[in-house]
Amino acid sequence: MRLKRSKLSERQTNELIKLFVAGTTARAAAEVVGVNRNTAIQFFSRCRKAIAAYQERLWPFSGEVEVDESYFGGRRKGKRGREAAGKVPVFGILKRGGKVYAQVIENAKAKTLMPIIKERIVPDSIVYSDTFKSYNSLHVEGYHHVRINHSQTFATSKRNHINRIENFWNQAKRHLRKFNGIPKETFPLYLKECEWRFNCRTTKEMLKSLRRILSLY
Numbered sequence: 001m002r003l004k005r006s007k008l009s010e011r012q013t014n015e016l017i018k019l020f021v022a023g024t025t026a027r028a029a030a031e032v033v034g035v036n037r038n039t040a041i042q043f044f045s046r047c048r049k050a051i052a053a054y055q056e057r058l059w060p061f062s063g064e065v066e067v068d069e070s071y072f073g074g075r076r077k078g079k080r081g082r083e084a085a086g087k088v089p090v091f092g093i094l095k096r097g098g099k100v101y102a103q104v105i106e107n108a109k110a111k112t113l114m115p116i117i118k119e120r121i122v123p124d125s126i127v128y129s130d131t132f133k134s135y136n137s138l139h140v141e142g143y144h145h146v147r148i149n150h151s152q153t154f155a156t157s158k159r160n161h162i163n164r165i166e167n168f169w170n171q172a173k174r175h176l177r178k179f180n181g182i183p184k185e186t187f188p189l190y191l192k193e194c195e196w197r198f199n200c201r202t203t204k205e206m207l208k209s210l211r212r213i214l215s216l217y
Contacts, residue, residue: 008043016043021206023175047210050217052192062122064096066162067129069108070169088187093120094165099199104188110134114141128162168198
């Protein structure tokens, strides 16, 4: 494909798209394709911006939904998890058997999470979460709330878990680790890329999706 407002040839564009989907860094892609490093960086940035815009079109979630927060960032001494310093807090929503949605948040307080939940999850849905206090009001907001206590050695039901969204966090962190640190100002774009990768599932689907997204944005 040939992109508008781009000096890249059709061959170069197609090769960069394939390398982006493969998870190659922009610097490595520049060497493989034979283009300037900044050109590859700008192209990959364009891909992430287009993906981020497209991902915001996801419809609200319904049915069985998992919610969770996670923290991204380099290794630092001190507290870990919800009170870790220097980490980027992120909130995620996943429809079982469907897609995931994630966004950077200021903090994991109820006043931050509940507006996102009410905007993205249809009332009367079954919402699975851990026992974090920020989710305490879910049942009064019109949701069927199921709490998962990780300290228990087994679940009372095979459906009582948030394994799928925890799997997304693990997958996202593995992908982002190769970049050796991402500036906070561009981290949301990389997060949306991870969301998109998880939702597409296969390389073939990612290639088809990215070409369509770039033609739209």
